[in-house]
Amino acid sequence: MMLVFEGPAHISYAQDGKRMDSLQLVIDSVLTIFKNEQPLLTYHFNTVYPPEGQDSSYQRSGFIHPVYTLKGHLLTRIQPDDHYHHYGIWNPWTHTLFKGDTVDFWNLYKKSGTVRFVRLLDHEVNARDAAYTVLHDHVVFKTDGSEEVALHEWQTVKVHLPEGQRDYYWIDISIKMRCATSSPLRLLTYRYGGLGWRAVASWDASNSSVLTSEGKTREETDGTRARWCMVQGEFLPTGYGGMAILSHPGNFNHPEPLRIWDSNANGGKENVFINFSPTKDRDWLLEPGRTYMLNYRLVVFDGQQDAAHIEKEWQYFAK
8 A cells, every 4th residue: 555645645555456346536636436347436625716707706616526327327516507606515604694694605606705725634554444534624715805714614524335246326524614713603503504515417207206214205395304315317328327315313403404596596597506405494503612513424336226126224323
């Protein structure tokens, strides 16, 4: 095993002189976790700018994109022309109160706040597990042109390959938050905010489906509570698969409310956007000196999955 911090870092494993079926982690301009030659997810610590001609306020770092199934099917997208501030899998808060002013860390065009990568704290890999921990700052843009950090967020992301020949893998996302100043940050009630997933552009109501732990489907899901939410669909030109987001029972306001786009959302475009939104129906006060945690598991799969399998995965995760 070799670990290199100067320039690109590539970690791989071999057994008896032969290559194992294992994970690798590569760091260059991005951090990417591979299974052999197949990338599974990429984390962006460098700032990604919006397409030419768009407001530069849409720039963002500290997000995951792309995410692939084991067979190489893409599950995420960034900077769609209907929401340039959507970034694959990302975790901003939308409607907050800090030092008497409201701050929006989600809608970047408002220029009131953003979330930034600060530094890579740790990373490790073995044959079946690869993980990294990063520090994010939730930054307030003040009216005088200065900035202030309201919240520190430590995000640990772990990819795990289950034993045996499986058609799925796990991504565990652990989010730890602490106030950055002696002032609290109140996450105000709003219809979305928190961990979001903007799915691949080709998915819509004609070729994908939504199902929750409570048996709700796309048109009846928004605003309901769930332990998990699964989206699966067809890939172009061929293939089928998807991802389920599992919410841990220790999370605030569990089972968490969901923000799901139905046929009435986003101008009726019926693209896929999923968000576990713990502040959808109540405030969450983050007080100085205290630590707050959120934990999620993403089950990324090829082929079709049913509710029984995802419920079994949630029961295992919850324990």
